[in-house]
Amino acid sequence: MRNIRMTIGYEGTRYAGWQIQPGAPTIQGVLEDRLTRILQEPVRLAGAGRTDAGVHALGQVANFSTECRIPLAGLRSGLNARLPEDIRILETAEAEPGFHARSWARGKEYRYTMVRAEVVSPFEAPRVMLLHGALDVPAMADAATRFEGRHDFTSFCPAATELDDKTRRIFTSRIEEDGDRLTYVVRGEGFLRHMVRTIVGTLVAVGRRRIGAADIASILAARDRRSAGPCAPARGLTLMRVEYDGERA
């Protein structure tokens, strides 16, 4: 039995997220359909991250088992020829027998793109949140770094989230400024649902001076969703990379 690992990119705009669900187009659903047709056997994919509706990826990872002998390069080109152009198989590789894209993941990197402009090129409009008005960027950058370390992120996920442990370790959390473009880059061992987008919504509230950078500690300590800022739109978020043992880039 082979265990095949794929690195996948997608523009999530047209999809109801990664995870398969009835009656809605999903990345996993489209991929499993095309894989099943090519391999002529039912295929079930395990994806590293369940990206939400409208979220993009340049480095999603998924794996599946097969007895099929198709060469890796032929699998990639066959899939890319049959997939819609907003889903691309970037790499295929043979993985160790026990490899599981989700449970073996040791870290993920996300980027969230904001542009301070009235309008942005149609080439990137679907992947950007536009920001208008005054913005205190140094305060946002200060606030961003306060998420680094191990924290309880109860304030940054939906109140209904049923998980015993909402503690997550964040390796890097920073704002990069380049002209009218602000990118929030975050790397961590794992993320709760809506967590990155709620951090971004909170950072924008800091930029608007509705929240102070020094308030991040008390917002985390409150363990109350109402203490943080709003959840930023999905469109700005991209899953850049999934990290595994011995593979940190």
Next chain:
Amino acid sequence: MRNIRMTIGYEGTRYAGWQIQPGAPTIQGVLEDRLTRILQEPVRLAGAGRTDAGVHALGQVANFSTECRIPLAGLRSGLNARLPEDIRILETAEAEPGFHARSWARGKEYRYTMVRAEVVSPFEAPRVMLLHGALDVPAMADAATRFEGRHDFTSFCPAATELDDKTRRIFTSRIEEDGDRLTYVVRGEGFLRHMVRTIVGTLVAVGRRRIGAADIASILAARDRRSAGPCAPARGLTLMRVEYDGERA
């Protein structure tokens, strides 16, 4: 009467080109529809370049006359709010009374993007031609410069093109190489239908060593469509800029 000039960007993938036609979605058709609704009067747009189906733009220019008093910024934001996201109004401006986007144009710049890879990010896949196999890039670069100057481009437009004068002046024609990316940049006073794409198809044939760079002169002199290479796919082509007197960038 105001004469309003707009700079427009679009990802052309979903459209049957710029020019309005019955039963097919076109950039001009969508824009006139939204303008007519916002201004509550019939609007007819004059566009600088009739881009073909699937061709993109970051600097298309169009103008229209109106007696409406809507402010420029409100027109832009109102249009962008109502337009599909793959068409964006980048600028609005008051133009001189006689300004006509097509007949006043003194030059245009196009770019054609080729990537030497098996697969490209889903974010730019719709705007790129993928190239596989060996490619003599210096020969392509040499061939590209041979289009500069004033030439009869009969060999580079469809045989059925009914125009008395197929002579056009090209200011700049060059290949830019950046890693696995090749960009063909061309600036000229005007272009025939399919001309840029047929130049690109011919440059790729030079890269494949099916045509020599030194053959460009005889292909131009042949004034026969069959002497040039194939018309490259629309997807790689973007109208970057339209130039007017006193505005050269």
